[in-house]
Amino acid sequence: MRKTIIKRHTVFGNLQVIRECPCPKHAAVKRTYYLVKCLVKNKYGNICGNKIRVRSSQLLSGLPKSCGCLLKLVGERNRAINTRYKYGKHPLMHIFSHMRARCYNKKHPSYKNYGRRGIKICKKWLHDPDSFVIWSMSHGWRFGLTLDRRNNNKNYTPKNCRFIPWKPQQNNRRNNIFYRSNKKIIYTLSELADKYNIKYNYLHRLARREKLGINQALKIIKGKKYHYIQLDGYIAR
Numbered sequence: 001m002r003k004t005i006i007k008r009h010t011v012f013g014n015l016q017v018i019r020e021c022p023c024p025k026h027a028a029v030k031r032t033y034y035l036v037k038c039l040v041k042n043k044y045g046n047i048c049g050n051k052i053r054v055r056s057s058q059l060l061s062g063l064p065k066s067c068g069c070l071l072k073l074v075g076e077r078n079r080a081i082n083t084r085y086k087y088g089k090h091p092l093m094h095i096f097s098h099m100r101a102r103c104y105n106k107k108h109p110s111y112k113n114y115g116r117r118g119i120k121i122c123k124k125w126l127h128d129p130d131s132f133v134i135w136s137m138s139h140g141w142r143f144g145l146t147l148d149r150r151n152n153n154k155n156y157t158p159k160n161c162r163f164i165p166w167k168p169q170q171n172n173r174r175n176n177i178f179y180r181s182n183k184k185i186i187y188t189l190s191e192l193a194d195k196y197n198i199k200y201n202y203l204h205r206l207a208r209r210e211k212l213g214i215n216q217a218l219k220i221i222k223g224k225k226y227h228y229i230q231l232d233g234y235i236a237r
């Protein structure tokens with residue numbers, strides 16, 4: 001393979017190439033290393049300036065964003081957040097900040113399924129994250145449980161939220177298959193599979209591929225005496 005030559009002053013992430021710089025440890029193997037300068041600005045606006053040796057393939061991948069100082073900066077910023085609130089260091093604060101990002105941060109990958117759909121956080125929680133932590137601790141939160149909205153189209157409020165052992169990131173995806181129960185609660189196919197302890201693929205095959213419909217599929221898998229919820233036909237979105 002031809003060696004890619006990287007020009008001086010090229011910037012990858014925050015790393016600016018100074019010159020090629022062979023690594024003595026890897027002299028035997030044909031690996032190209034570059035000496036780069038870290039351009040990350042600290043909180044006072046000064047450039048880090050740290051010089052490190054980076055393998056060319058790593059540089060080209062864009063993976064290293066700094067000499068390592070960026071991680072330290074992020075850590076400092078998080079510590080500042082952690083001391084602002086009484087429960088700032090509580091693991092629930094992590095859940096809170098993700099919830100807030102999904103609803104209000106347009107750059108969050110899940111924003112389209114939350115904020116753009118008009119999903120909000122109730123004012124009390126939004127303005128007082130501590131109150132969210134207090135509410136959660138008295139409403140069944142345990143390690144490993146995830147925050148879930150009972151009704152996918154409604155906001156994050158004490159009434160609409162609960163802690164469940166499923167992964168809502170997968171279940172709440174908008175491109176999933178949706179069903180509405182007679183109580184107007186919306187379930188995705190994977191939520192139903194979890195709820196009734198059925199393998200997703202099995203339920204999907206009966207309900208969708210073999211076109212039996214969700215009620216018939218549940219009846220076949222679980223038997224007649226099983227109390228499943230009556231569900232509307234799927235809502236494709």
Ligand SMILES: [Zn+2]
Pocket residue numbers: 038039040048049050066067068069070
């Ligand atoms: Zn640096």
